[in-house]
Amino acid sequence: MNAAPTPTPASAPAPDARRWLITGANSGFGAAFTRAALAAGDVVVAAVRRPETMAALAAGHPDRLTVVRLDVTDPEQCRQAVDTAERTHGPIDVLVNNAGFGTVGAVEETGEDELRYAMEVMFFGAMRLTRLVLPSMRRRRSGTIVQLTSMGGLLAFAGVGTYCAAKGALEQASEALAAETAPLGIRVLIVEPGAFRTEFNGALQTARSISDYDATVGAVRDALDAGHGKQPGDPDKAAAALLAALDLPNPPLRLALGDDAFGAIRGKLAAVAADLDATEHLGTGAAITF
Structure with missing residues (x-):
């Protein structure tokens, strides 16, 4: 009788372990992705602004979880995080x-410094890290870049113009990146969640209020406040979907998550198609060309 295989210690990487670098890994989707990757036997470098928040998880996975301090707006910290990983x-x-x-805030309510900071964190920071990992991925002709955007990367509504602008910029740059890197064996996956039970609603950056926008932006602000902790999506199930998508033989460019995301994105695509149909006679053929 053959002896039973020796179980792999919980802290030891699996033989085929992937190596992850996850930003914002101590909360929300980042925490769920970190837990899922560790459960799969993978290795994670968790890049967070406050490393002490991950001390307990790191102690439980000493060989597979490394925590580094990272403010994605700091180019040197970004370089150090990649080097350490x-x-x-x-x-x-x-x-x-x-x-x-x-x-949350109307376009008029949002200051330029607030707009620039959102772009710095959610667009420039993400693109900075993307550029830092690409040389190694190109040499190996392998690797995956996962960009957490939002259903707001493809659509927007009153009060979230700043957030959607940052996510939309990342979405468009990532679509171009995917076309550039696919021949090099590097995959890009754009993840577009809807409403999930993360800290998102409870930690909103709120712009100054102008009463003329109470009926539009004010209603959105109130709905976000009221929905905190009651969102339908489960971050751990989102993480399971991400891992499943990474294992697909022909992975998609986009992964929407949540019934609300699918409905809203389909609605946006239908609205764009309707606009094209309604204005085709104005913008094509003899109406617009010689």
Whole structure:
């Protein structure tokens, strides 16, 4: 009789373990992705602003979880995070650009400094880290870049213009990136969640209020406040969907998450198609060309 195989210690990487770098890994989707990757036997470098918040999880996975301090708006910290990940565990297989925050406020209510900060965190920070991991991925002709945008990366409504602008910029740059890197064996996955039970609604950056926008932006602000903790989506199930998508033989460019995301995105695509149909006679053929 053959002896039973020796179980792999909980802290030891699986033989085929992937190496992840996840930003914003101590809360919300980032925390769920980190737990899922560890449960799969993978190795994670968790990049967070407050490393002490992950002390307990790190102690339970000493060989597979490394926590580094990272403010994605700091170019030197970004470089150090990538260097630490590659020096400690080897080349990064999966980069997850998850760090971000919610904003609410009308376009007029939002100050330029608030708009710039949102873009710095959710667009420039993500693109900075993406550029840092690409040289190693190109040399190996492998790797995956996961960009956490939102259903707001494809659509917008009153009060969330700043947030959607940052996510939309990341979405468009990532679509171009996917076309550039696919021949090099590097995959890009844009993740577009709807409403999930994360800290998002409870930690919104709120712009100053102008009463003329109470009926539109005010209603959105109130709905976000009231919905905190009651969102339908489960972050752990989102993480399971992400891991399943990464294992697909022909992975998609986009992964929407949540019934609300699918409905809203389909509605946006239908509205764009309707606009095209309604104005085709004005913008094509003899109406617009010689």
